[in-house]
Amino acid sequence: MLRVENLNVFYGAIHALHNISLTVEDGEVVSLIGANGAGKTTTLHTITHLKEAQSGIIEYNGKDLRKAKDNTIISLGMAHVPEGRHVFRNMTVQENLEMGAFVMKDKVTVKRNMDMVFEYFPRLLERRKQTAGTLSGGEQQMLATGRALMSNPKIVLMDEPSMGLSPLLVKEIFKIIKTLHVNGITVLLVEQNAKMALSIADRAYVLETGSISMSGKASDLLKDENVKKAYLGA
Amino acid sequence: MKKSSIKSSLINLVVLIIVFGILIVLCEFDILSNYIRGILMVCCISIIMACSQNITVGYLGQIALGGAGFMGIGAYTAAIITKAMASANILVGEGVPDTLRFLIAILAGGILAAIFGVLVGIPALRLRGDYLAIITLGFGEIIRVVIQNLKFLGGKGFSEGSAGQALVGINRISNLYVVFWVMVICVALMYTFIRSKYGRAIIAIRNDDIAASASGLNITFYKVLAFTVSSFFAGVAGGIFAHYIGSLSAGSFGWLKSTEYVIMVVFGGMGSLTGSVIAAIVLTALPEALREFSDYRMLAYSVALIIVMIYRPTGLLGTYEVSVTRLINKILGKKEPSLHAIKAEVEASGTKEEEVVK
Numbered sequence: 001m002l003r004v005e006n007l008n009v010f011y012g013a014i015h016a017l018h019n020i021s022l023t024v025e026d027g028e029v030v031s032l033i034g035a036n037g038a039g040k041t042t043t044l045h046t047i048t049h050l051k052e053a054q055s056g057i058i059e060y061n062g063k064d065l066r067k068a069k070d071n072t073i074i075s076l077g078m079a080h081v082p083e084g085r086h087v088f089r090n091m092t093v094q095e096n097l098e099m100g101a102f103v104m105k106d107k108v109t110v111k112r113n114m115d116m117v118f119e120y121f122p123r124l125l126e127r128r129k130q131t132a133g134t135l136s137g138g139e140q141q142m143l144a145t146g147r148a149l150m151s152n153p154k155i156v157l158m159d160e161p162s163m164g165l166s167p168l169l170v171k172e173i174f175k176i177i178k179t180l181h182v183n184g185i186t187v188l189l190v191e192q193n194a195k196m197a198l199s200i201a202d203r204a205y206v207l208e209t210g211s212i213s214m215s216g217k218a219s220d221l222l223k224d225e226n227v228k229k230a231y232l233g234a
Numbered sequence: 235m236k237k238s239s240i241k242s243s244l245i246n247l248v249v250l251i252i253v254f255g256i257l258i259v260l261c262e263f264d265i266l267s268n269y270i271r272g273i274l275m276v277c278c279i280s281i282i283m284a285c286s287q288n289i290t291v292g293y294l295g296q297i298a299l300g301g302a303g304f305m306g307i308g309a310y311t312a313a314i315i316t317k318a319m320a321s322a323n324i325l326v327g328e329g330v331p332d333t334l335r336f337l338i339a340i341l342a343g344g345i346l347a348a349i350f351g352v353l354v355g356i357p358a359l360r361l362r363g364d365y366l367a368i369i370t371l372g373f374g375e376i377i378r379v380v381i382q383n384l385k386f387l388g389g390k391g392f393s394e395g396s397a398g399q400a401l402v403g404i405n406r407i408s409n410l411y412v413v414f415w416v417m418v419i420c421v422a423l424m425y426t427f428i429r430s431k432y433g434r435a436i437i438a439i440r441n442d443d444i445a446a447s448a449s450g451l452n453i454t455f456y457k458v459l460a461f462t463v464s465s466f467f468a469g470v471a472g473g474i475f476a477h478y479i480g481s482l483s484a485g486s487f488g489w490l491k492s493t494e495y496v497i498m499v500v501f502g503g504m505g506s507l508t509g510s511v512i513a514a515i516v517l518t519a520l521p522e523a524l525r526e527f528s529d530y531r532m533l534a535y536s537v538a539l540i541i542v543m544i545y546r547p548t549g550l551l552g553t554y555e556v557s558v559t560r561l562i563n564k565i566l567g568k569k570e571p572s573l574h575a576i577k578a579e580v581e582a583s584g585t586k587e588e589e590v591v592k
Binding site for chain 2: 050069075079088089099148
């Protein structure tokens with residue numbers, strides 16, 4: 001479904017990503033784990049056009065994403081939940097969700113998608129008229145995720161959904177990811193919380209200072225001694 | 235359109251007609267001196283300018299300081315058009331009202347300013363924050379200097395390199411009544427623009443540009459759109475200014491003028507058009523009202539600004555919009571339906587949570 005090959009990205013003179021290659025198949029949950037500054041977010045940003053790649057291939061269902069315009073990615077069925085709970089702070093929860101379906105013209109579908117989001121996150125239904133800036137951290141993360149789902153995506157790219165949340169909320173967010181998976185949505189998950197990320201993923205890639213050091217089935221990586229030592233604190 | 239919004243537009247229209255009626259009475263019975271009428275005219279121009287700058291500075295959240303430059307483009311364009319029309323005898327004469335020429339001229343001024351808005355906006359809006367402020371300031375100055383040196387605009391030509399003279403002999407065909415309605419239409423158009431899907435996108439970009447781009451918004455397009463709309467209305471304001479003042483010199487469209495309008499936006503509240511309207515009136519009238527203190531008046535003006543910034547850092551109104559409909563509802567003791575619904579909902583969710591706790 002998504003194929004990234006030999007991706008190279010620079011920040012000025014700094015070579016941030018070295019020949020990154022990864023694939024995400026239809027219906028999979030794939031985790032990208034690694035330490036701070038390893039390049040996880042950069043990888044996502046490059047896929048979604050927030051950052052320009054110097055070389056490499058990004059292909060989505062056979063389409064060259066590097067040539068796509070940034071606002072067309074969402075219409076191709078790819079949604080991005082940015083890191084750090086980026087919500088429209090001065091807008092209400094409902095308006096935030098409407099923004100997620102900004103590129104959609106059919107109002108009936110928008111309504112249906114919103115009902116679906118409220119089903120995933122009943123919490124958001126309660127807070128529908130509240131301004132997003134006044135939500136708690138967990139609720140904002142839910143809102144950012146809900147907004148991404150408004151475009152009816154086939155694949156969701158999630159960037160550190162657990163960041164800054166209490167363990168209980170982290171569990172809740174991961175439960176949602178599982179539900180998405182069950183409902184057939186493909187997920188590319190970027191996480192620092194390696195244990196959680198590996199436990200729900202089918203496959204995973206380990207990113208180390210800009211290049212992929214390991215990859216394989218998530219269950220295998222969970223047992224891997226090196227991964228354990230470096231990321232699982234065991 | 236929803237029923238409630240039709241009703242509220244009607245109420246606003248009625249209020250405007252009443253204000254206009256008072257204006258007519260005051261003018262026709264010579265209660266207002268020419269001096270006061272002049273101030274009212276400048277108020278109208280300032281309102282259009284402040285609202286237009288609010289679109290970029292307030293709603294889009296980009297500090298752009300080139301407003302006066304675009305105003306200058308509109309002013310010179312409109313002036314040249316009416317001058318040309320007068321000399322070519324187009325739409326001049328007995329049966330044809332001057333207002334027609336005036337309206338065509340200010341519209342043309344707006345359009346040319348908007349075209350320049352696109353040209354300046356595309357490169358400039360790639361930058362943010364202070365960089366954008368500097369580059370727009372630079373563009374504004376470039377526009378001013380170019381105007382100053384163009385021969386047909388009163389300059390001596392670039393090779394001479396000297397400061398230009400004023401463009402004189404512009405028909406003073408701006409009429410306070412017409413300008414009042416032009417102002418109303420401009421503000422109403424800007425309000426509709428901000429309330430539209432495009433406006434929503436622009437506000438979203440100010441809120442969080444990463445989230446906006448994740449939602450599939452073409453950030454550059456909407457930034458340039460906002461800048462263009464803003465430039466258009468600045469051009470219209472310039473056109474009115476030209477036909478009020480009668481002679482133009484490029485010096486009056488310098489960066490100080492731009493800052494003046496940005497100050498109005500900040501004073502009234504970034505993201506509130508009604509705030510800009512109020513601020514434009516207050517900040518235009520205040521220096522005039524303080525004229526008797528002569529040298530000290532700019533001091534008082536600054537103090538007023540400082541006080542507002544200390545006690546209301548978000549400006550007089552913040553992002554709040556004054557609504558006559560809401561005021562009437564309040565006076566009549568009607569509760570706002572939306573607020574009511576929210577309360578009911580909160581109560582409902584409250585009981586739900588209690589049940590869960592039990």
